[in-house]
Amino acid sequence: MIDVRLLRQDADAVRAGLARRGKPELLDQLAEAITLDIEVRDIGTRRDAIRARVNELSKQVGAARRDGNTAAADDLQKQSRELGDEEHSLAARADELQEQLRQILLRIPNVPHPEAPDGASDHDNPVVKGPLQMPASFTDQQRIPHWDTAARLGILDSERAVKLSGAMFTMPRKAGAMLSRALCQYALDMNADAYEEVRPPSLVTTATLTATGQLPKFADDAYAIERDDLWCIPTAEAPLTSLYSGEILDEAALPVRLMAYSPCFRREAGSAGRDTRGMLRAHEFDKVEILALATPEQAATMLIELRDRAERLIAGLGLPYRIIEICTGDMGQSHHRSFDIEVYAPGCDSWLEVSSVSWFSDYQGRRADIRYRRAGEKGTHLVHTLNGSALAVPRVWAAIVENFHQPDGSVVIPEALRRYMRGLERITV
RNA sequence: GGAACGGUGGCAGAGCGGACAAAUGCAGCCGCCUUGAAAGCGGCCGGCUCGAAAGGGCCCGGGGGUUCAAAUCCCUCCCGUUCCGCCA
Incomplete structure (x- = not known):
């Protein structure tokens, strides 16, 4: 607020x-x-x-x-x-x-940061870094959409996912399932130096989802379990932000750095028929989120720290990427300033948003009632909240299958992930 | 799911219609003492909100009610503990 x-x-x-x-x-x-x-x-x-x-x-x-x-x-x-x-x-x-x-x-949405670029829509989001790790050209194999490659390799079973749960559900299998899990472990391990790992509940109360801004305005986008007045989390941001709701922290405890793996559930109410193939958009997906509670003074630096950490994960996989800044006309309700990291997927010929890193000023802190006390001072102050997807699994998964698709038809696993995939170096039929 | 007992300040824990924002202890802050520290002693020590200030209002799990007056009585919901049942 x-x-x-x-x-x-x-x-x-x-x-x-x-x-x-x-x-x-x-x-x-x-x-x-x-x-x-x-x-x-x-x-x-x-x-x-x-x-x-x-x-x-x-x-x-x-x-x-x-x-x-x-x-x-x-x-x-x-x-x-x-x-x-x-x-x-x-x-x-x-x-x-x-x-x-x-x-x-x-x-009422948050007020944008003075340095956030003005703009009317996503077309006005400036590229602030990159493209990086972009090859001079792409092979014919790289131009094949990941859903075709995945089907041929037997690592994605969309038909049976739909049988089980309906449209817009996915089901990686074999090396594909391993790859999903590996990406999560990679993202967690890469941030374990400074971030406390949390495994939050996937169902939360109305109050919790209101604190971060998903409710009341975007209720249609979330899965509701009405009988128990619970909601499926659309992102771990919700439970992590509210972890200290209603509490007063000591300034010395800030910034609080947290990370979590969680499933994410989204109804995708407005996007029926869009991105129906492959792993680009689904009602349920896995994500590792990184998050910070900070003082207003720490917040600007924290935003860059989170962005750098998200970038490092993508860079470490060897994928082509760029960073864009979100303009005022494209910002989410709670956002004060945000950046997206986009990975290029040659098979889909598109830039995929794989991470969104945002600063919310005190907008969520006020809703969640998270305050801090300065040593020796009377009174309390609202914390600033920031978070970012460290790694959103399905789109990175898709980008890996496309970018590392070899002329012989196999898909090479990025070096950084092999330790989480029982040493597997490439996926073959 | 059933039964019983509980939910009070950072923590522990009194209070059970009126002088209670709430005893007391611990923690914390300031001062004295001390070469320094501990112990001792004295004082301070919740949050929100309206107001320029003086001052006012609200908060004892949430909501509602009774009363001139509610932390205290009633209703209801939520949460916790223990026992039983069920169960990964």
Whole structure:
């Protein structure tokens, strides 16, 4: 959530920031929020005044009863009771407006970072690094889509996956299954020097999914288990970010660095019919996420650290890649600043987003109520949250099958992964 | 799933209608003492929110209710522990 107090003190700054996202309706929502906020505070102040009077009278009633002054006590009680009714209706009104305000604020996106590039859509995302590790040309074999190669090698059984679970589910087999697992272990091991490994729950509460921003606005994109009021996580970002929700950390504990392997579940509500073949888009996939909770001062550096770590994984596999920065018009709701790492897949002839690294400023910290305390200081501050896919398995899997497809029809396993694949050097029929 | 007992500040743990933001202990902070430290002693020591400030309001698992007044009584939900059942 954006900061209501900032909205009060400097509404123009918030307006100007949100305007960069290029969605005019946001400014209307903002105006509505400002109006509601004023009204909520006005009613709240009146309610508090009555409340104070009731508290005062109650004390007097107690005193009068102790002194045996029954008549005076009865009179005071009567006065207080009358105030009670007025307080009740004011409180009810305040709660109602407060909730309305909250619902609006939950849907208002984060303000972009000043250095985030302006732009209207993904076409305006500038390439900030690369392409790197790009060969001068690609062979005929490399131009074969991974779904064809995978089918020939027997490492991807899409038909049976669909039989089991329906469209948009995948099922790697044999060396393909091993490759999926190897990528996860590789990503975890490469970050184990500084990141604590967590194995979070894959089902989380509504509150947890609201903290990171997936709810309430994007409920259609997530799998809901209504009977138990639980949701399947679309990314480990959700449980990892909320790990310390409602807690106050010592500044010395920051930055907190966490990583997790998890399955990710996405309904892909708006993308029926897109990327239906192969491993590019599925309702369930594996991912290793890296994440940090930081002070505002640490955050900018952390963003680069996370990006470098994500890059190092792709570079270490020998895949052609580039890094783009997300422009204001293409940013996710919670994002303050983000970068994507894209791998080139010659068979699909496209750049695949394999990692997204983002800084959320205090937007998620406020929703999740994660604060920290500076040593020797009174009061608390909201943490900044950052995270990135260390490695999203299926698209890297696809890129490996395409890029390392040899003229003899085999697929060479990147050196870095072989130790996780029982020494396998290449996949053959 | 059934039964019983619980959920209070960073932790431990009192309080069970009125003077309770809440005893006490530990931890923490400041000072004294000390060559230094420990121990001792004295003081401070929760969060949120409205307000320029003075000051006010809210928070004892969540929500609702009773009452002039609720940490305390009632309802409900959630969570925990133990026992039983079931089970990877």
